[in-house]
Amino acid sequence: MKSADLLADALDRVKEAVHEAVRGLGPKQLSARLDEEANSVAWLIWHLTRVQDDHLADLAGTEQVWTADGWAAKFDLPFPLDETGYGHSAAQVADVQVASRALLTGYYDAVHRQTLRFLRTVTAEDLDQVVDESWNPPVTLGVRLISVVTEDLQHAGQAAFIHGILQRRAH
Template sequence: MTPSDVLVEAFSRLPAIAVRAVADLSVDDLAWRPDDEANTIAWLVWHTARGQDVQIADLAASDQVWTADGWAESFALPFPSAEMGYGMSPADVAAVRVDAELLIGYLEAVTLRTRGYLDDLDGASYDDVVDEAWDPPVTAGARLVSILNDCVQHLGQASYVRGLLDRR
């Protein structure tokens, strides 16, 4: 397997994790939070997809799926289209009220875009420096691992919140 094959396999598993977290939930269930400052399942899945979308688009020097494919309009969130969730307030988190089908559709579209980027990436490109603001500078390979790690963490959190919701 090539590095791209491994990453395609890993990123391709994300939508299934999200599907299990949102299965059979209403918009109200997706917006449930265990306390007033906790993230909701809807916000966690949306933020997972947005973070992946923003960072892959940056690596690929391409448009984000969010804006290019009309997802921002479909979600109709009360934020600027550039918003991805980083540093949002509890009130902003609560404003992400959408259905499961929309959440999964967007994550699947982003996953397809990620796969296309990885399919086109040659082995030497993993060593390309993409951010010199760090010591050591961040390579494309390190950034991809970071993106994947963030996605897995947030979907794990969504799954945990789902477990709390189911037990309440």
Template sequence: MDISGVFTDAFSRVQEEVHAVLEGLSQEDLDTRPGPGANSIGWLVWHIARVQDDHVADVAGREQTWIADDWHERFALGLESRDIGYGHTSDQVGKVKGVKASELRGYYDAVHAATLGYVAALVPADLDRIVDTRWDPAVTLGVRLVSVVNDNQQHTGQAMYVRGLLESS
């Protein structure tokens, strides 16, 4: 398996989990926060897509799908257009509500397609390219992509956990 195949597989696993967590949920389920200050499934899926979109668009040198395809206007969340959810307060988490599962899936799938388009052309030497000098050591493309997959997997696990809580109550 080549580098592009590894990342295609990793991001496709995220997509499978996003679809699985959204399957058959009501709007109430999507918007329910299992505790004060906890994240809802809707927020978690939105955040998964936003982080992937933001980070991959940055390394690919293109505009985010969220902005380029007007998803930020369709969702109308009352957040800044480049907000990805990092460091959100409880009030900000609460703004991500009322978004249908089909809209969340549609946005995630658009991000996924753009991501696969980018990783399809990767070769091993690309992974050593420095993409972020704000860290010490500087972040390479390989580290950034692995970080995105890791973040996405953590949050899909959280979303599945919240779904399990909702189904058991």
């Protein structure tokens, strides 16, 4: 199995986790927070998708799906277009309200497709290419892609945990 295929498989698993984390939740549940400082399922899925979109567009040298495909307008959030949610305050987390889970999964799926298109172009040699010299040691393409996978899985897991709590509270 090639490295890019391995990364694609990992990101397919993220996609499954994202869809499972929002399955059966309505707008109110998606925006629910376990306390005033907690993240919501909607914010977690939006954030992980924005980070993936931002990072992969940078790596591929393309426009983010967020703006290129009109997702920013569909979400209509009170943030600058380049906002990814990194460092958001509790009030900003609360601002992420969505009309449906289809909005979240639609955006995620569009970013996922763009990511897989990029991965089909990646060779094993490309993975050692330095893409960010602002860190010590500098970040390679492979390390950046693994970073996206791990952050996505972490946030999808957090969303799944909240989903479970919300279901338990409903019963």
